[in-house]
Amino acid sequence: xxxxxxxxxxxxxxxxxxxxxxxxxxxxxxxxxxxxxxxxxxxxxxxxxxxxxxxxxxxxxxxxxxxxxxxxxxxxxxxxxxxxxxxxxxxxxxxxxxxxxxxxxxxxxxxxxxxxxxxxxxxxxxxxxxxxxxxxxxxxxxxxxxxxxxxxxxxxxxxxxxxxxxxxxxxxxxxxxxxxxxxxxxxxxxxxxxxxx
Amino acid sequence: xxxxxxxxxxxxxxxxxxxxxxxxxxxxxxxxxxxxxxxxxxxxxxxxxxxxxxxxxxxxxxxxxxxxxxxxxxxxxxxxxxxxxxxxxxxxxxxxxxxxxxxxxxxxxxxxxxxxxxxxxxxxxxxxxxxxxxxxxxxxxxxxxxxxxxxxxxxxxxxxxxxxxxxxxxxxxxxxxxxxxxxxxxxxxxxxxxxxxxxxxxxxxxxxxxxxxxxxxxxxxxxxxxxxxxxxxxxxxxxxxxxxxxxxxxxxxxxxxxxxxxxxxxxxxxxxxxxxxxxxxxxxxxxxxxxxxxxxxxxxxxxxxxxxxxxxxxxxxxxxxxxxxxxxxxxxxxxxxxxxxxxxxxxxxxxxxxxxxxxxxxxxxxxxxxxxxxxxxxxxxxxxxxxxxxxxxxxxxxxxxxxxxxxxxxxxxxxxxxxxxxxxxxxxxxxxxxxxx
Numbered sequence: 289x290x291x292x293x294x295x296x297x298x299x300x301x302x303x304x305x306x307x308x309x310x311x312x313x314x315x316x317x318x319x320x321x322x323x324x325x326x327x328x329x330x331x332x333x334x335x336x337x338x339x340x341x342x343x344x345x346x347x348x349x350x351x352x353x354x355x356x357x358x359x360x361x362x363x364x365x366x367x368x369x370x371x372x373x374x375x376x377x378x379x380x381x382x383x384x385x386x387x388x389x390x391x392x393x394x395x396x397x398x399x400x401x402x403x404x405x406x407x408x409x410x411x412x413x414x415x416x417x418x419x420x421x422x423x424x425x426x427x428x429x430x431x432x433x434x435x436x437x438x439x440x441x442x443x444x445x446x447x448x449x450x451x452x453x454x455x456x457x458x459x460x461x462x463x464x465x466x467x468x469x470x471x472x473x474x475x476x477x478x479x480x481x482x483x484x485x
Numbered sequence: 486x487x488x489x490x491x492x493x494x495x496x497x498x499x500x501x502x503x504x505x506x507x508x509x510x511x512x513x514x515x516x517x518x519x520x521x522x523x524x525x526x527x528x529x530x531x532x533x534x535x536x537x538x539x540x541x542x543x544x545x546x547x548x549x550x551x552x553x554x555x556x557x558x559x560x561x562x563x564x565x566x567x568x569x570x571x572x573x574x575x576x577x578x579x580x581x582x583x584x585x586x587x588x589x590x591x592x593x594x595x596x597x598x599x600x601x602x603x604x605x606x607x608x609x610x611x612x613x614x615x616x617x618x619x620x621x622x623x624x625x626x627x628x629x630x631x632x633x634x635x636x637x638x639x640x641x642x643x644x645x646x647x648x649x650x651x652x653x654x655x656x657x658x659x660x661x662x663x664x665x666x667x668x669x670x671x672x673x674x675x676x677x678x679x680x681x682x683x684x685x686x687x688x689x690x691x692x693x694x695x696x697x698x699x700x701x702x703x704x705x706x707x708x709x710x711x712x713x714x715x716x717x718x719x720x721x722x723x724x725x726x727x728x729x730x731x732x733x734x735x736x737x738x739x740x741x742x743x744x745x746x747x748x749x750x751x752x753x754x755x756x757x758x759x760x761x762x763x764x765x766x767x768x769x770x771x772x773x774x775x776x777x778x779x780x781x782x783x784x785x786x787x788x789x790x791x792x793x794x795x796x797x798x799x800x801x802x803x804x805x806x807x808x809x810x811x812x813x814x815x816x817x818x819x820x821x822x823x824x825x826x827x828x829x830x831x832x833x834x835x836x837x838x839x840x841x842x843x844x845x846x847x848x849x850x851x852x853x854x855x856x857x858x859x860x861x862x863x864x865x866x867x868x869x870x871x872x873x874x875x876x877x878x879x880x881x882x883x884x885x886x887x888x889x890x891x892x893x894x895x896x897x898x899x900x901x902x903x904x905x906x907x908x909x910x911x912x913x914x915x916x917x918x919x920x921x922x
Binding site: 315316317318319320321322323325326329330331332333334335336371372383384386387388390392395396397398401402404405408409412415416455458459460461462463464465466467468469470471472473474475476477478479480481482483 | 580581583584609610623624625630631632633634638639641642661662663689692693703705709710711713761762764766768770771772773776777780782783785786787788789790791792793794796831833835838839840841842843871873875877882883884885886887888889890891892893894896897898906908920921922
């Protein structure tokens, strides 16, 4: 890697000059930039507050059209699961059932998570190609299928911030170590599977 | 699945015979070669071999010149080791292979360092090929001065190098309630260990000047998933490294070339690869990757969040699933232990299904948050047996059984952070199988 050879040479030159000068050797090598310079990269959304959601909006109907063009091949008709991935619809109320069904509707504690995720990563073959309006429209469509916005809804930053997600209070902070075991050496209970046969 | 049942090197001698269809000639070779591993064989195990060996012929390699040194080359393993490969899972099969994973053959790894070509992979949108001359890292958000760094800039800082394991939070997740994996590569192969070299991120955050209210830091990748995670500022300021090298060479593309985050002891997915952006905030982002993914189901419908530490765990790698013991005799049980909370203090081994435990020997070096190899000599009398290991770390945490974990957590579904004791059964004829259930 040519660039690293250059670095090594530069570092040697630096050492030589510093050894002559003496003193503290901590260098600052970052180049100052402004938030405006970083704008195109600055795509994250603080999902509890919706901070970072851009201007724009989209309707459920628009979302359905974009879904049919760009998403249905992997996610299936009505986002009910397709060739690659499982359903993105339903599961609300399933968290206390033996088999939890995880969808954006049932799992996400904040509605903006869907916007953040789709904008940074979808469609998988062409990430970061959707416009903000398209991401809002797809958010409208997916949340409409999950019964969280009406079928005639227009979704924007304000709409996403206002949706109270069913799993909003479903999370707890890491409290491990939660399992305390003893170091038994003799006459210990035999290892048993979780499910008794 | 048969391609995965290749725990034994074809080239290097071993006691454990994987290939049940192999010739008697090879079996004899394996039995004899076991002597060279230092394991004493009992009379019964050795009795099938001739009482005195045939006279040894001078080998052809002694009688000719070897390969010439090439003018320049990147050296590769022996052709006789070509079966040692990392492999995609075929237990939990994904239908595409961009958001997928490949697993390290830990049963074929001597020592504690995983070769770069065998280091496990987990990507969310495949491996990008990033030109380091065009790559940049930005630090912004709640800092006095947002900064941009080229790779050449980053390599001018004083670097650190540390040996640390990395484990995927999903390692072993197919095997909570049912025995799904055949081999230890399938059950525990989302685990590797390397010497990581890079710049402490605290150096760069100090340069940018943290806002006193800074509490959380976003790490984001330059890949097609722009994978991102929120990390507490304390982890950044204590031991997080922005790594550009592993095991004495630049990162491999699949492990984040040219730059990745590395957080010792924490799950792999926070160690964001192809790192392009660090943003400082006073609160976490609660992204999909830290709510709908990488969280742990708990009783009463709850989910445990931000559970990044990989707790103390161990597994026997030899003998392990898919291997075959060659008759009663003395066997070297060995495996790995590790803890995201410190160093490995002790490992115990049972050969009677957990009733009796024996303290194993630790093979040095024993390092903080690093793979540690243990060994225990076992006299197998030939009957059915169940073997397992149990690690204790420097915080005195004892590796639990899956049954004990299940008393605290929900273990049905796609469940992360399986650090339970993992038993293998040995049948009367020496066949080793997954015995988690």
